[in-house]
Amino acid sequence: MRPIKENEFSYHKDSGTLSLLIAIIFIVAIETVVLHLLLVKWSSLSAWIFTFLSIYSGIQFFGFLKSMLKRPISIENDRLYLRYGIMKETTIDLKDIDSIEISSKDIALNKETRKLSFLGELESHNVIISLKKENTLTGLYGIKRGFKILALHIDDKVAFKNRIDNAL
Numbered sequence: 487m488r489p490i491k492e493n494e495f496s497y498h499k500d501s502g503t504l505s506l507l508i509a510i511i512f513i514v515a516i517e518t519v520v521l522h523l524l525l526v527k528w529s530s531l532s533a534w535i536f537t538f539l540s541i542y543s544g545i546q547f548f549g550f551l552k553s554m555l556k557r558p559i560s561i562e563n564d565r566l567y568l569r570y571g572i573m574k575e576t577t578i579d580l581k582d583i584d585s586i587e588i589s590s591k592d593i594a595l596n597k598e599t600r601k602l603s604f605l606g607e608l609e610s611h612n613v614i615i616s617l618k619k620e621n622t623l624t625g626l627y628g629i630k631r632g633f634k635i636l637a638l639h640i641d642d643k644v645a646f647k648n649r650i651d652n653a654l
Contacts, residue, residue: 565579
């Protein structure tokens with residue numbers, strides 16, 4: 487993991503996402519071995535195809551896990567760069583921020599309200615950013631979704647809010 491700079495904020499240390507992804511990788515590994523042994527009795531080719539696909543899936547989860555460590559949230563040049571590994575990202579001009587709230591309250595996800603995490607309800611949030619105008623959240627494979635309210639998890643939420651408030 488690279489060191490976090492003064493204008494950067496991590497989002498993976500307190501959220502439990504890393505633990506969840508490590509557990510998924512572990513489950514995929516166990517499932518691969520067991521299903522390979524079962525499928526090889528039926529068809530050796532099918533067993534090896536499934537094994538290859540499972541190993542590839544595990545590598546993808548590992549790559550996403552590593553990307554979370556390497557791509558922190560940052561504030562630079564009057565812009566807020568929100569990244570969730572390689573899965574989701576957006577850039578917000580600080581002047582477009584209407585309010586920033588430290589809150590874990592339940593929110594209804596809809597066309598205007600999104601979560602930065604691709605895990606949705608599986609991951610909690612502790613910061614809610616409201617914008618003056620709609621912005622675009624880019625997901626995996628370039629899928630774009632509009633939002634005016636974005637919920638996300640920041641490890642040091644107080645310092646994050648203070649940094650945004652000072653920049654405004």
